[in-house]
Amino acid sequence: MWEYSDIVKEHYKNPKNVGSIENADAIGEAGALACGDALKLYLKIKDGVITDAKFQTFGCGSAVASSSILTEMVIGKTVEEAKKITNKEIAEKLGGLPPEKMHCSVMGHEALEDALKNFEGSDNESPQAPKSKDKIICNCFSITEKAIRDSIENHGAKTVKDITDLTYAGGACGRCKGNIQTIINTYNMETKNTKEELNNVQFILKVNSVIEKNIAPELTKDCGGIELINIDGKNVYVRLTGTCKGCRNSHLTLKNFVQAQLQEHVDNEIIVIEVE
């Protein structure tokens, strides 16, 4: 049995906004019957604001819960606000999802994206047009190379298992696992190359940006903070503030999180040093 949060349980037991909307202004679809997961999202949009949302889902408990909470999240939001919703936020609203079930939140996000695209592009293209003619990597679940690249670039997937959790790819017969690994390797090679091309100024800007966008927000959640003090070659000097300051586990935060993030996004050889 999965460890589902109480919020997930509540939403699959009593899902909110089940059904369809006649004359919906936007319909989004994600998943497929063959994969064991399929979601249809209906939106009513008035003056750029989502006034109603309904869903129909074929899927497990967490798929139904993700769809149900997504409808609650979008009602009352403007289209622009709704566009900013990420799969991570859906999972967070649910009180977290087991890693193997993260793809359920991704599916919710995909359906929303599809619906909003369909809404904006309804004048010039058919919403049913295939989303991509990309090369299919996982034949069992019809997962494209683009989708796999997307989970690496935008959802932080690093291993084949991460990709399977997020997209299903490789989850059935497993024959494509080698190809998925190749895509990961190619991505790593490409990003490594781009990392090496940074000049000094770009390097500093990149470090600063990763600290601001990726690192600081996470530390803020625990009422901590971080300041960039100096950069000398590959050595990055930082000061921890708030609750992080003097925390017994701060060296772990520094190595496992701050340094890991900087190595991943900027340069593999970065060493983070704490300044008192």
Added chain:
Amino acid sequence: MSQNLIYLDNNATTKVDEKVVEAMLPYFSEEYGNPSSIYDLAHTANTAVRHSREAIKEFLGAKDAKEIIFTSCGSESANTAIKGVLELNRAKKHIITTKIEHPCVLNLYKDLENKGYRADYIGVDSNGDLDVQELLSKVEKDTALVSVMYANNETGAIFPVKEIAQKVKEINPETKVFVDAVQAAGKIPINVKETEIDFLGISAHKFHGPKGIGALYVKSGTMMAPLIIGGHQERGKRAGTENVPYIVGMAEAAKLAMAHLSDELTEVKRLRDMLEEGILSKIKNARLNSTAKNRVPNTTNIGFLYIEGELILLHLNDAGICASSGSACTSGSLEPSHVLRAMGVPFTALHGSIRFSLSRYTTESDIIQVIQELPHIIEKLAKISPFQKELGEILNNKC
């Protein structure tokens, strides 16, 4: 959990019979001697193990108690037999098995394939019956082992293992035959005597015994290398101090299973058929997946079209009903049931397939309650499905 629990997942594991617990208890803190020691205390333990071996011999219909070795589980029995055969026949690199074996066996063959073995996986038809002719056609000089389960855990299909063993030996007398009988033991009579089966594995917790104990039948005269090397226990075929209380527990469970075997074919089967007919008549988008010629009496597998299995199980759980699913989502591997896939169950029903497995503890009121509850659950979940058009057609046409 305790209030009105209806347990229909007996192919996963079973409730330990109270008489089994009673039989085991003295061997923890009273008769705790090591069967290999010399004093009276040890003698009691030694006698208990000897009697237990005799009971398992009877249970499997073996010729001699020496043919029974105790293991820790069904997986160990399978590993012992398979690796034990291959180790002694290193020149032979070919294995034949089926696509619908239990993962514990299938994963072992996948591993052996990585180590240079060739494996043929024989398929099943849409009823779940094995293609015996295809299996026999694969037997060759190089075939070290044929491995076929006695009954399938998901569909309950029984395979003609005695006939297969005999015909395999006619083609190649040197090929060894291993039968995974974990899902057959306690449900149908097993009689290995006068068959050509070389190895047959069972696990106690599938027939109201404790978890963590199993047995392997090794036909007398069959050579094998031990999996666990160490002391002289089990005549050198499986080292390690005998797990006396659990061996006693398994033997007691086996005796009880033999005494109740006729109930399986009458009462358990009657309730299973009642459940099956009740569901199929009341729920229009239900489809019987297990339609094999011969089936163990306790198992049924039903697909609910356009509804996902985990969701059904979660709602059954809320109604106090335990069952299991061939759905991808419950397994943790994201892989839908390899058994149902091998049978070609359509995707519309594959992900919504539920296995109900009964036992001698199942009552008629349990079954009546499931037949009452399930249609409401399916109806509620059908409303969530995006396949309203397809469901509508089924619900309106099929009477």
